[in-house]
Amino acid sequence: MARIRRERPVLLAAILSALIALAAGMNKWVVLVLLLVMSLTALFNEAPVLKAEPAEPEETAPEAPPSRLPDVSATLAGLDIPVMVLSDDASVLFQNRAAEKAFGEVALGAHISARLRSPGVLDMVRETIATNAPNQIEHAERLPSERVYIVRSAPVEFQADGQRERFFILSFRDISEVRRIDRMRSDFVANASHELRTPLASLRGFIETIQGPAKNDQKAQAQFLGIMFDQTTRMSRLVDDLLSLSRLELKSHIAPDEKVDLVPLLGHVRDSLVPLARDVGVEINLHLPDGKVEVLGDRDELVQVFENLMENACKYGQEGKVVDVRLKNGADGPVEVSIIDKGPGIPAEHVPRLTERFYRVSIEDSRSKKGTGLGLAIVKHILTRHRARLIVKSEVGKGTDFTVRF
Numbered sequence: 001m002a003r004i005r006r007e008r009p010v011l012l013a014a015i016l017s018a019l020i021a022l023a024a025g026m027n028k029w030v031v032l033v034l035l036l037v038m039s040l041t042a043l044f045n046e047a048p049v050l051k052a053e054p055a056e057p058e059e060t061a062p063e064a065p066p067s068r069l070p071d072v073s074a075t076l077a078g079l080d081i082p083v084m085v086l087s088d089d090a091s092v093l094f095q096n097r098a099a100e101k102a103f104g105e106v107a108l109g110a111h112i113s114a115r116l117r118s119p120g121v122l123d124m125v126r127e128t129i130a131t132n133a134p135n136q137i138e139h140a141e142r143l144p145s146e147r148v149y150i151v152r153s154a155p156v157e158f159q160a161d162g163q164r165e166r167f168f169i170l171s172f173r174d175i176s177e178v179r180r181i182d183r184m185r186s187d188f189v190a191n192a193s194h195e196l197r198t199p200l201a202s203l204r205g206f207i208e209t210i211q212g213p214a215k216n217d218q219k220a221q222a223q224f225l226g227i228m229f230d231q232t233t234r235m236s237r238l239v240d241d242l243l244s245l246s247r248l249e250l251k252s253h254i255a256p257d258e259k260v261d262l263v264p265l266l267g268h269v270r271d272s273l274v275p276l277a278r279d280v281g282v283e284i285n286l287h288l289p290d291g292k293v294e295v296l297g298d299r300d301e302l303v304q305v306f307e308n309l310m311e312n313a314c315k316y317g318q319e320g321k322v323v324d325v326r327l328k329n330g331a332d333g334p335v336e337v338s339i340i341d342k343g344p345g346i347p348a349e350h351v352p353r354l355t356e357r358f359y360r361v362s363i364e365d366s367r368s369k370k371g372t373g374l375g376l377a378i379v380k381h382i383l384t385r386h387r388a389r390l391i392v393k394s395e396v397g398k399g400t401d402f403t404v405r406f
Contacts (some may be wrong), residue, residue: 082172128153199231241374247382317341335406346394355380398401
């Protein structure tokens with residue numbers, strides 16, 4: 001039926017031709033046969049379908065190999081040091097979390113100078129891009145805190161299917177702690193040399209005087225010998241403290257495991273310091289709970305800690321006339337021992353540095369009281385080994401509170 005509808009014009013034309021032939025007197029049977037042939041031909045003889053020649057495939061440009069930046073970024077993302085990936089024009093293509101934390105987030109595609117303003121770092125990056133050779137410099141950041149980095153720039157190249165891809169890796173190795181330790185070591189050597197040089201020079205001068213001008217002066221000799229004895233005693237204390245520090249550093253990683261009752265220990269320390277306290281006009285008052293208060297520790301080292309703190313309170317807080325020693329039982333919290341004086345107090349800028357070796361709030365005051373500048377450094381090392389903390393609170397004109405928290 002679909003074909004009849006499609007060929008309707010041809011069929012109508014065939015019928016019309018048959019009617020004209022009949023009207024002209026042609027034999028009806030001949031006309032019928034011709035009409036039948038024309039109809040069947042129209043219905044069953046399909047027109048040939050012209051197939052289009054297949055078009056020749058167009059030439060397409062070869063696809064560029066995929067970028068290796070995702071692979072590089074995925075590897076660098078796991079590093080704990082700040083790392084950035086730069087392009088040929090020093091634009092930032094990637095930065096890991098450590099770099100974001102250290103320098104803040106940089107908009108991808110921005111020039112490296114948008115975040116790092118150091119001329120040395122920028123010059124190094126430019127030189128690496130120009131020469132394709134690695135470089136490194138030392139760079140210091142002042143804000144938000146003082147940090148020192150070894151900054152290294154190095155090219156990374158990939159070759160694939162004749163295509164070259166080049167990135168530049170900018171890495172930052174933090175050496176702040178190394179520089180701090182080097183500075184502390186040099187300061188320690190300088191301070192120790194100075195502390196020993198002064199009494200040695202004094203001894204040498206007095207010996208020369210006794211051998212020379214005061215050779216026959218018994219009174220002068222007695223005076224000089226007394227000063228020399230004080231100087232040798234000072235050197236002996238200094239050497240003893242230095243040896244104590246060395247021994248403590250060797251075993252700082254070994255925590256003590258003996259139980260020590262602080263109640264009798266603090267009583268023993270107070271009794272040993274009564275003569276000193278009496279000489280400077282200070283009374284040491286103990287405030288101790290009933291029963292035992294035990295901590296894990298080394299008894300001799302803890303005696304050294306509390307002797308040092310109570311002695312300092314007596315000598316430097318003698319204006320207050322009273323030193324209170326309070327022991328807090330750790331039933332519901334940590335065990336705490338507080339040594340509180342009513343002296344002149346310590347200015348706030350000095351408090352963070354009190355436990356540094358040879359650090360003194362007042363050098364003259366410390367030396368006049370026969371201090372070596374190492375006492376609180378020893379206390380810090382002992383408490384570090386005991387996994388304890390030293391908390392210092394002080395207010396000028398109102399006194400100082402040294403608390404040991406276990």
